[in-house]
Amino acid sequence: MQKAIAGIDIGGTKIAVALADSEGRMLSHLRFPTQVELGAHRILDNTITAIERMIQESGAKLIAIGVGCGGPMNRQRGVILSPTNLPGWDEFPIVEMLNRRFDVPVSLDNDANAAALGEYECGAGRAFDNLVYITISTGIGGGVILGGEIVHGVGDGTGEIGHITVQPDGVPCACGSRGCLEALCSGTNIARRAKERLSNGEQSSMRTMVTDLSDVTAHTVTDAARDGDALAREIWDDTIRFLAIGINNIIVTLAPEAIILGGGVSTAGEQLLAPLRRQLEARVKIMPLENIRIVQAALGGESGIYGALILARRAAASREA
Ligand SMILES: [Zn+2]
Structure with missing residues (x-):
């Protein structure tokens, strides 16, 4: 079965989700409004549903997830700490919640760091x-x-x-x-x-x-x-x-x-x-x-999602190592 990695780029206005093969080649890509008023749990639920649908359509097996999100955050604990652009995301344990749903390694980083990584490797x-x-x-x-x-x-x-x-x-x-x-x-x-x-x-x-x-x-x-x-x-x-x-x-x-x-x-x-x-x-x-x-x-508004996929690929590699 083909292996796939998922990237999530969470912004205050839009969320981008992408699925790529283990080499980082993009398989599918989706963008939808964040709707901050829904609150952290429902927004993450919508994002998870989007990933599940993409995985189903691709027929691939998910092996890692990378997430770029507005800070502040505690990467070690995998927790988002009240970003100004995401009201209500206080002490939100995003890594634990994704782990629970997908049982794969999840790598979390600040959205600007993810975008930097996207430009570094692909832009x-x-x-x-x-x-x-x-x-x-x-x-x-x-x-x-x-x-x-x-x-x-x-x-x-x-x-x-x-x-x-x-x-x-x-x-x-x-x-x-x-x-x-x-x-x-x-x-x-x-x-x-x-x-x-x-x-x-x-x-x-x-x-x-x-x-x-x-x-x-x-x-x-x-x-x-x-x-x-x-x-x-x-x-x-x-x-x-x-x-x-x-x-x-x-x-x-x-x-x-x-x-x-x-x-x-x-x-x-x-x-x-x-x-x-x-x-x-x-x-x-x-x-x-x-x-x-x-x-x-060079990647315009896509730097962040490319970076999230790189985070996922690195998480998968460190799991295999
Ligand atoms: Zn200032």
Whole structure:
């Protein structure tokens, strides 16, 4: 009987589930809305049902599961600890529950770590052993891979790149600190800065692009900046400057071979990357920046599910070893 591994990528908006053969080739792939209001147990039940159906259709035997989920979490205990994007997932023993249902090894990791792993093995990071993945989306998260391994650190906290201080004593952040990268440069906060300036009465073509000011998103800002709108350009320039400060700190600390940018805001592509590289050239003086690639994620929204499958494959391999 063919052996299969399953990957699960749990986000606050969507859940992706995939089945692959033991070589990692994808057999089937499904995405559905998380519906956070259903609560942890019913959401996991729906996910389990989806996996069971996929296994049945493939006729394969499941040998391992990999899970990427928003943190904080305790990987050793296999427990999710109240992520901000998954209300009610408090002390949720996801590994034990999957074990109970499938009786196979389950490997759990932070969703940004899983996405970093996906890019490392299957995406923009394939040529490198040392990289930092940064996702700029509703929030900002990251994963650090050194010597081909995810770095976890105390409390599995490595890679909380969204909470690097980029503005001393700056705006309050959801984490309780101030001036964090996420508080200024997440998609949500790029939009917030634009809305604040617009509600102060400043002139901008962004007004004509939405029916209501509350509809302004980071994409409104990037589109208007591309078309030359002065206010949008200023907000975008500030975004790049804060990102450059944060990424400078990462580069001089870790000297990675690559910085890979993923998440919705990274789809701005060269509109983000070209000025970011210029800013970094002006900041990073202590090491050769030309040997550090600043690139866009190659797998887009799929980095996380590829990473979950890699976690599963590694769990299966360690079981066999
Ligand atoms: Zn913070």
